[in-house]
Amino acid sequence: MPGQQLQHWRHRTEPWERFQSWGWSLCLCCTAAPLAVAGLYGGPGRAAQGEAQQQGVPEEGPRLLQVAVVGVPNAGKSTLTNALVGQKVSAVSSKTNTTFVPTLGAFTEGPTQVVLYDTPGVVGKRQIRGLDHEQRVRSAWGTAADCDELLFIIDAHRQVVWPDTRVTTLIQQLSTDPMPDWQCPPATLVLNKVDLLMKDGRAQELAPLCDQLRSLHPFGHVFAISALRRDGIDALRDYLVSRATPGEWTIEAGKKTEQTPQETVTEVVREKVFRRLHEELPYNIGIQHESWRNFADGSARVEQTIVVPTDQVRRIVVGKHGAVIGQIGKSARLELTDILKQPIHLILNVKVRR
Numbered sequence: 001m002p003g004q005q006l007q008h009w010r011h012r013t014e015p016w017e018r019f020q021s022w023g024w025s026l027c028l029c030c031t032a033a034p035l036a037v038a039g040l041y042g043g044p045g046r047a048a049q050g051e052a053q054q055q056g057v058p059e060e061g062p063r064l065l066q067v068a069v070v071g072v073p074n075a076g077k078s079t080l081t082n083a084l085v086g087q088k089v090s091a092v093s094s095k096t097n098t099t100f101v102p103t104l105g106a107f108t109e110g111p112t113q114v115v116l117y118d119t120p121g122v123v124g125k126r127q128i129r130g131l132d133h134e135q136r137v138r139s140a141w142g143t144a145a146d147c148d149e150l151l152f153i154i155d156a157h158r159q160v161v162w163p164d165t166r167v168t169t170l171i172q173q174l175s176t177d178p179m180p181d182w183q184c185p186p187a188t189l190v191l192n193k194v195d196l197l198m199k200d201g202r203a204q205e206l207a208p209l210c211d212q213l214r215s216l217h218p219f220g221h222v223f224a225i226s227a228l229r230r231d232g233i234d235a236l237r238d239y240l241v242s243r244a245t246p247g248e249w250t251i252e253a254g255k256k257t258e259q260t261p262q263e264t265v266t267e268v269v270r271e272k273v274f275r276r277l278h279e280e281l282p283y284n285i286g287i288q289h290e291s292w293r294n295f296a297d298g299s300a301r302v303e304q305t306i307v308v309p310t311d312q313v314r315r316i317v318v319g320k321h322g323a324v325i326g327q328i329g330k331s332a333r334l335e336l337t338d339i340l341k342q343p344i345h346l347i348l349n350v351k352v353r354r
């Protein structure tokens with residue numbers, strides 16, 4: 001397809017040569033597509049912009065790209081959003097459906113702002129379980145429909161090892177009808193968790209997968225990445241920057257999210273709860289913000305309540321002698337102190353609300 005380019009993944013810590021043969025096989029898999037080496041993509045990359053600014057080139061007007069990160073549960077949407085933004089804006093856990101509502105994060109490069117919406121995991125109509133689930137899926141597609149660009153992310157390792165027809169069906173639906181009046185924005189395919197394929201020695205299976213998925217939907221570009229290890233993230237960022245068009249920024253300059261600090265605490269606490277207890281917990285657990293008090297030494301006391309549906313779940317979350325909630329609080333506090341750049345004293349309560 002003219003103009004299409006395949007960005008391929010490059011391992012940061014290993015010499016490029018090691019992956020060159022693999023890169024060529026990807027190139028061959030899409031014969032009409034010129035191979036663009038990660039980092040050499042023709043868009044206005046960071047290096048070029050920095051150079052322009054140094055040379056005193058006058059600043060252009062603002063540019064904007066709104067991007068929806070869409071995929072099945074657990075594909076790595078939140079991990080990718082956080083990696084692109086460069087800050088935790090969305091909860092990540094191995095428990096599926098950690099993301100309840102679209103979460104917004106942004107990064108800026110020179111005159112360009114890229115706003116990312118991390119959406120709840122989408123599934124086919126037949127896999128929807130209950131009204132709540134239907135609303136989450138609908139909100140994901142609704143967010144995508146309003147964006148300029150769609151990143152459709154899949155767990156490439158899983159798809160190679162256990163090919164899942166639900167994923168391929170969803171990709172087919174991108175061109176048709178995930179929701180009424182749907183018009184798919186320009187879509188990019190993101191093959192995530194390539195680190196696991198490398199580990200299993202199955203990286204060569206990415207090329208046929210890429211071919212198969214591109215035959216189901218006319219993806220403009222394909223990126224193979226590891227969101228967890230940040231491999232391929234810079235190339236994807238540069239590509240998104242190159243897609244922006246003139247437009248006013250929607251998030252204040254210098255900010256990466258519109259989340260209030262309270263919401264950031266809630267998101268981090270939620271992630272830690274699900275990470276620590278993923279198999280044991282039901283989904284209907286809420287995190288409620290109670291209070292925030294700043295102290296003269298620059299620290300803050302933040303109190304939140306984990307709302308659980310039964311006494312049994314409360315006992316699981318608290319743990320023996322408070323061990324579990326203690327660990328959750330400690331890891332959340334350390335991460336929050338890092339994100340919010342102020343020492344956080346985190347008080348977590350656990351309450352039953354049926």
Ligand SMILES: Nc1nc2c(ncn2[C@@H]2O[C@H](COP(=O)(O)OP(=O)(O)OP(=O)(O)O)[C@@H](O)[C@H]2O)c(=O)[nH]1
Pocket residue numbers: 071072073074075076077078079080091092093094095096097098099119120121192193194195196225226227228229
């Ligand atoms: N090995 C590996 N694991 C990853 C990668 N990206 C994400 N993960 C892991 O996959 C799991 C799911 O990641 P999330 O980012 O929460 O996935 P999601 O698509 O947002 O999930 P939902 O919110 O449930 O839809 C987590 O345990 C991540 O650490 C990757 O590139 N490599």
